[in-house]
Every structure is written in C-alpha cells, then in structure tokens.
Amino acid sequence: EPQLSDEFKLLLTWADEERKLGVRANADNPEDAEKAFEFGAGGIGLCRTEHMFMDTKRIPIVQDMILAETYEERTDALNKLLPMQRDDFEGIFQAMQGHPVTIRLLDPPLHEFLPDKEELLVEVTKLQMTDPNSKKLKEKEHLLRKVRQLEEFNPMLGHRGCRLGMIHPEIYVMQAKAIFYAIAKVMQIGIDVKPEIMIPLVGHVNELKEMRQLVIDAGMQVTKETGQEYDYLIGTMIEIPRAALTADQIAKEADFFSFGTNDLTQTTFGYSRDDAEGKFLQSYIENKVLPENPFAVLDQEGVGQLVETGVKLGRQTKPGLKTGICGEHGGEKSSIQFCYDVGLDYVSCSPYRVPLARLAAAQATIKREQKQPIKELLDQI
Ligand code: PEP
Numbered sequence: 204e205p206q207l208s209d210e211f212k213l214l215l216t217w218a219d220e221e222r223k224l225g226v227r228a229n230a231d232n233p234e235d236a237e238k239a240f241e242f243g244a245g246g247i248g249l250c251r252t253e254h255m256f257m258d259t260k261r262i263p264i265v266q267d268m269i270l271a272e273t274y275e276e277r278t279d280a281l282n283k284l285l286p287m288q289r290d291d292f293e294g295i296f297q298a299m300q301g302h303p304v305t306i307r308l309l310d311p312p313l314h315e316f317l318p319d320k321e322e323l324l325v326e327v328t329k330l331q332m333t334d335p336n337s338k339k340l341k342e343k344e345h346l347l348r349k350v351r352q353l354e355e356f357n358p359m360l361g362h363r364g365c366r367l368g369m370i371h372p373e374i375y376v377m378q379a380k381a382i383f384y385a386i387a388k389v390m391q392i393g394i395d396v397k398p399e400i401m402i403p404l405v406g407h408v409n410e411l412k413e414m415r416q417l418v419i420d421a422g423m424q425v426t427k428e429t430g431q432e433y434d435y436l437i438g439t440m441i442e443i444p445r446a447a448l449t450a451d452q453i454a455k456e457a458d459f460f461s462f463g464t465n466d467l468t469q470t471t472f473g474y475s476r477d478d479a480e481g482k483f484l485q486s487y488i489e490n491k492v493l494p495e496n497p498f499a500v501l502d503q504e505g506v507g508q509l510v511e512t513g514v515k516l517g518r519q520t521k522p523g524l525k526t527g528i529c530g531e532h533g534g535e536k537s538s539i540q541f542c543y544d545v546g547l548d549y550v551s552c553s554p555y556r557v558p559l560a561r562l563a564a565a566q567a568t569i570k571r572e573q574k575q576p577i578k579e580l581l582d583q584i
C-alpha cells in the first residue's frame with residue numbers, strides 16, 4: 204500500500220494552489236473512492252457500473268437478465284439487481300462526502316457476461332453421448348443457441364453502451380432508479396450528493412435525447428415514491444468520432460461531456476483496443492511508425508483534434524459547458540497538459556495516478572503563465 208510522505212503531501216498542496224484543472228478519479232467501489240479521496244481527488248469522474256455486475260454472486264443474475272426471453276424474465280432479474288446497485292451507489296456517495304460523482308450507465312461488452320461457449324459445447328457433447336433425452340441437455344442446448352445469437356464478431360463495436368439502453372431501456376431504468384433511491388437515502392442521513400449521470404457510447408444526438416428522458420422519468424417516479432427532490436446532471440461520453448464532430452447538436456441534450464479517449468483512440472485509428480497491443484502496435488512503436496502507444500499517450504494530432512473540436516462545438520451551443528476526460532490518458536503527463544490547453548475542466552484517472560495528475564495539472568498552468576510574458580516580450584522586439 205503506497206503512502207505519501209509529508210514532504211510530498213506539502214508539494215501537492217502547493218501544486219493545488221497553482222492548478223486550474225480539476226483532478227478526479229475513476230472508481231467503481233467505496234474502497235477505491237475512499238482511496239481516491241485520500242489521494243486528493245476532487246470527485247469521481249467515472250464510475251463504471253459494469254464492474255459492479257462482475258461480482259461472482261451477481262453474474263448468474265446478470266446472465267438471466269441478458270439471456271431473458273421475455274420482458275417478465277428480464278424484469279425479474281432486474282428487480283433482484285436494483286437493491287444491490289442502490290447499495291453500491293450509496294457506498295460511493297458516502298465515501299465522496301458531497302463531491303461530484305459521475306456514474307456511467309451500463310457499458311458492457313456483452314461477451315464478457317455470457318457463459319463460456321467452449322465449455323457449453325463440451326457439456327452439450329458429453330450429455331448427447333451420456334444422457335441424450337435429458338432435460339438438462341435440452342436446457343444446455345437452448346443456452347448454447349442463445350449464446351450464439353448474442354455473439355458478435357466485433358463486440359467492442361457492437362451492442363455496447365447506450366445501444367443496450369436503447370434496445371433494453373428497462374436496464375437503464377433500473378440503474379437510474381437505483382441511483383435516485385441511493386441519493387434519497389444518503390440525503391436523509393444528511394450527506395450532500397452531487398450526482399452526474401453519464402450515457403456511454405453516444406454517436407447520435409437522438410440516442411442521448413432518448414436516454415436522457417428515460418433517466419428524467421425514472422427520477423420523477425422515485426421522487427413520487429420517496430418525496431425527495433434531487434439536483435443532478437445528465438451528460439454523455441464523447442468517445443465516438445461522430446459524437447465529437449456533431450458535439451454542437453449533442454450539447455443540446457447534455458449537461459456535461461466526458462471524453463472517453465480509450466474508445467476514441469480505438470475508433471479514430473480503427474485499432475481494436477483488445478487486440479492491437481498484442482499484434483502490430485509494439486512493432487509500430489519499435490520501428491517508429493508511431494512515436495508512442497496512442498492508448499497510453501494521447502495522440503494530439505488525430506484523437507486530440509477530435510477532443511478539441513468536441514469542446515469547441517459543445518461550448519458553441521452551451522458556453523461554459525463542463526468538460527472532462529476519463530480515458531487512460533487522464534493520468535498521463537503530456538496528455539494532461541493537452542487537456543488543459545484545449546480547455547477541459549478536469550481530468551479523471553485511476554486513484555493511484557491522482558497525485559501525479561495534480562502535479563502535472565499544476566505544471567500545465569505554470570507553463571502557460573510563464574509562456575505569456577515571454578511571448579509579449581518577443582512581440583515587442
Ligand atoms: C473510454 O473509452 O475512454 C472510457 C473511459 O471508457 P471505457 O474504457 O470503460 O470504455
């Protein structure tokens with residue numbers, strides 16, 4: 204467990220006095236949120252709710268939800284998940300003590316939640332030989348068929364993010380309700396909450412418009428039940444080039460933008476996030492085809508241009524629109540400098556990178572403020 208020395212902590216407080224860029228953390232559970240808070244994060248910039256679904260006790264329920272044949276079956280599974288999610292959010296809100304918490308609605312690559320196809324195939328083959336008329340075989344065969352139906356060739360470009368919410372709105376409704384129940388509970392014990400609900404993988408403004416309304420309706424329903432009113436924001440990830448290029452339209456439906464530079468790098472280069480590093484990317488870097496790994500260091504020429512365009516267009520529609528970044532790059536020094544230069548309000552990174560991000564954010568401010576007088580001097584010559 205790394206500890207910060209007193210000297211380093213002092214240095215960080217000096218950095219905080221200089222920096223203008225906010226630093227938040229990516230955290231999905233109360234322990235990480237507490238760690239982030241301890242390291243000086245000003246909030247949670249990304250809570251990936253799909254990580255909450257990975258728990259071994261929940262996986263069977265999540266699979267029931269995904270594989271459900273009927274609306275009732277899916278509702279059944281969702282009703283079981285709702286109180287669990289409410290407790291998840293309550294824990295994070297409590298840990299963050301009134302600082303902003305950005306909760307992203309479910310963004311799973313579906314294949315990560317499906318039963319393993321190879322294992323199923325082995326089971327089915329075995330049963331066909333040993334127990335060909337059994338009910339169990341019928342069930343396993345049925346499951347295998349469902350898994351094959353849901354299988355995708357490119358899961359990272361597939362039925363992920365808001366595309367899931369669009370086709371199965373009841374999943375997002377469950378999550379939105381869980382968030383609002385959690386807010387109500389935490390507010391009742393006197394803790395302030397600043398929730399920011401975030402819609403992932405938006406490529407067209409209509410997706411955001413629809414999902415936004417869904418969340419608002421869920422909020423009104425919970426208010427009716429609990430009598431509690433809430434202040435909250437609804438925003439979107441900008442992680443598809445089309446979203447960055449049409450950010451002026453998207454901003455009409457968004458209270459904030461958060462740049463998902465992992466997916467934005469994937470979709471701008473057309474490199475698979477899951478495969479590129481193990482295939483050609485290493486060779487590209489060694490042979491200087493690329494100066495750096497763009498998944499680690501923000502590619503300012505290409506991906507960065509889209510970030511800059513997104514900020515500019517978004518603020519054309521809504522001056523002062525809150526913007527941040529929550530991809531891996533939010534914790535990397537030169538990318539942080541870039542984020543400051545294009546006018547983002549905050550970066551969000553893993554809790555352990557928060558101290559470094561605070562320093563890098565301060566350096567970015569110092570660099571700009573020193574640049575200004577030098578430029579003025581040069582202009583006078
Ligand atoms: C991103 O795409 O940059 C992001 C933060 O989301 P995820 O990594 O969960 O896709």
Ligand code: MG
Nearest residue numbers: 442463465466
């Ligand atoms: Mg993403």
